[in-house]
Amino acid sequence: MSAIFNRVRIVLAVFLSTTPIGCSWSTNGGSDASTDDGTNDCVFLGEPVHRGLNESNEKGALRLSYGSIPFLGFDFGGDLIVYSDINAQLYCVDTKSGLEWKLCTSAPKDGGGNGSRIYPAVSSGIIIARGYNRISEPVALFLYNLHKGKQYKPNLPFFEPNYPRVDGNRVVYLDRRYWTDLGGQNTEIFLYDIETGVETRLTTQPMIQAFPAISGDRVVWEDYRKGHFCEEIVLYDLATKEYRNITDDLVRQFSPNIDGDLIVWTDLRNGESRTNGSYTNADVYLYRISTGELTQITTDPGDQEYPFINGKYIGWTDLRHGRRTSSGMYEVSNVFVYNLETREEKQVTFSTTLSECCPVIRGDKLVYQSYDINTGKGALWLVDLKKYWP
Numbered sequence: 001m002s003a004i005f006n007r008v009r010i011v012l013a014v015f016l017s018t019t020p021i022g023c024s025w026s027t028n029g030g031s032d033a034s035t036d037d038g039t040n041d042c043v044f045l046g047e048p049v050h051r052g053l054n055e056s057n058e059k060g061a062l063r064l065s066y067g068s069i070p071f072l073g074f075d076f077g078g079d080l081i082v083y084s085d086i087n088a089q090l091y092c093v094d095t096k097s098g099l100e101w102k103l104c105t106s107a108p109k110d111g112g113g114n115g116s117r118i119y120p121a122v123s124s125g126i127i128i129a130r131g132y133n134r135i136s137e138p139v140a141l142f143l144y145n146l147h148k149g150k151q152y153k154p155n156l157p158f159f160e161p162n163y164p165r166v167d168g169n170r171v172v173y174l175d176r177r178y179w180t181d182l183g184g185q186n187t188e189i190f191l192y193d194i195e196t197g198v199e200t201r202l203t204t205q206p207m208i209q210a211f212p213a214i215s216g217d218r219v220v221w222e223d224y225r226k227g228h229f230c231e232e233i234v235l236y237d238l239a240t241k242e243y244r245n246i247t248d249d250l251v252r253q254f255s256p257n258i259d260g261d262l263i264v265w266t267d268l269r270n271g272e273s274r275t276n277g278s279y280t281n282a283d284v285y286l287y288r289i290s291t292g293e294l295t296q297i298t299t300d301p302g303d304q305e306y307p308f309i310n311g312k313y314i315g316w317t318d319l320r321h322g323r324r325t326s327s328g329m330y331e332v333s334n335v336f337v338y339n340l341e342t343r344e345e346k347q348v349t350f351s352t353t354l355s356e357c358c359p360v361i362r363g364d365k366l367v368y369q370s371y372d373i374n375t376g377k378g379a380l381w382l383v384d385l386k387k388y389w390p
Contacts, residue, residue: 039104039142039153040150042104042151043104043149043150044104045102045103045104045105045113048100049068049091049101049102050099050100052098053093053095059350060383060384060387061381061383062381063380064095064367064379064380065379065380068087069371069378070084070369070379071085071086072085072086072088072119073118073119074120075120075122076360076362076365076367077123079094080094080095081095081367082103082122083120083380084118084120084129086376088105088116088118088131089102089103089105090105092127093380105131114133115131115132116132116135117129117131117142118130118131121164121165123166123168124169126146126166128142128164129144130164138158139160141154141156141158141164143194154197154199156199158175159177159179160176160177160179161174161175161190162175163210163211163212165213167214170192170193170194170214171192172190172191172212172213172214172219174187174209174212174221187208187210188201189210190202191219203223205223206225207223207224207227208223208224210224211254211255215258215260217237217239218237218238220235220246220256220257220258220263221233221234222253222254222256222265226250229273230251232246232247232248232249232253233246233263234246244289247265249269251268252279253265253285254266255305257308258309261288261289262286262287262289263287264284264287264308264309265285266306267282267283267296269283271283279303280301280303281303282303282305283298283304284296284297284298284305284307285297286309297338298338302319302322303319303320305317308359308361311361311363313339313340313385314338314340315336315338315348315359315360315361315366316335316359317333317335317356318333319333320334321334321352322355330355330357331355331373332352332354333356334347334348334349334350335347335348335357335368336348337359337361339389346388346389348366348383349370349381349383351370355369355371355373356369356370361385364384364389365383365384365385366382
């Protein structure tokens with residue numbers, strides 16, 4: 001397996017549901033015949049697994065997840081939180097009603113929850129996740145339409161699709177269907193239009209392209225055409241069909257995220273990258289597409305990485321007060337936020353014993369994951385950024 005899939009990282013799918021959607025929608029509202037082994041009408045599985053969001057920590061963050069431990073990706077969209085747990089089961093939390101539900105991951109005749117769903121994303125009432133209904137089946141992408149109470153699998157020639165991201169009716173993801181082009185080292189970026197059902201291959205380079213993000217007509221990803229540990233950030237404009245190298249050197253730049261005209265990523269130009277995949281002094285950089293302006297956001301000698309941008313806020317995982325395990329996992333980490341309007345950086349999580357990481361921002365709300373690497377216990381928490389920028 002290539003180094004990209006061995007890299008220790010927590011991957012998030014993070015997009016906004018522009019229409020308020022709640023997990024209290026009816027479970028089996030559709031009447032069309034199933035085309036996916038009976039999962040079409042299976043969205044929410046049974047009764048809520050938890051009611052009420054009334055627990056806060058000492059800093060005022062609100063606990064969001066109760067039914068299980070978030071592990072394999074989460075998403076924050078509008079009032080809806082979606083996450084996959086350590087058993088690859090999908091849950092959602094409605095922050096307005098305080099209800100937490102489990103979603104169907106297989107056909108009702110198979111129990112409704114015996115399949116697998118990981119790395120979920122949500123936008124405009126659509127949830128998408130990677131998985132399968134039975135372990136004997138190939139991996140595919142599954143879509144949940146909360147407006148229609150439907151779940152379906154696109155009829156596409158998937159071969160290990162992974163890390164889907166969604167914005168409106170567009171889904172981007174990587175797939176290894178051309179992996180034989182480079183002895184198993186090749187992954188490509190694809191776009192799926194939910195409305196038309198058309199899939200488009202966006203990359204054809206004979207190397208790895210991975211971890212895409214999408215905002216409107218713009219798609220970004222990290223590109224390995226110069227080799228391992230030389231990742232660069234590439235932008236593709238769906239309207240003009242033009243590619244642009246946002247970074248173009250022999251320094252590692254990875255984990256891009258995009259919101260409109262702005263791209264952020266993790267950058268090692270001021271640090272050290274080692275051949276075993278570890279590194280030091282990672283920073284967050286910002287690029288404005290319309291002007292080509294590049295800005296270094298963080299300067300602390302600790303690692304600041306895996307940024308997320310939305311509106312005026314950039315959030316990231318920060319290790320200036322933390323540490324990793326020998327395998328590179330977060331043992332202690334915190335979340336910091338930069339306000340683009342005030343040009344201020346502030347710490348917004350404060351544990352000295354837990355890993356607090358992987359922020360997702362929508363408006364003035366930030367969701368992060370907190371867990372104890374020794375016990376495996378964790379939860380999702382919500383921070384109101386107006387507390388820090390009234």
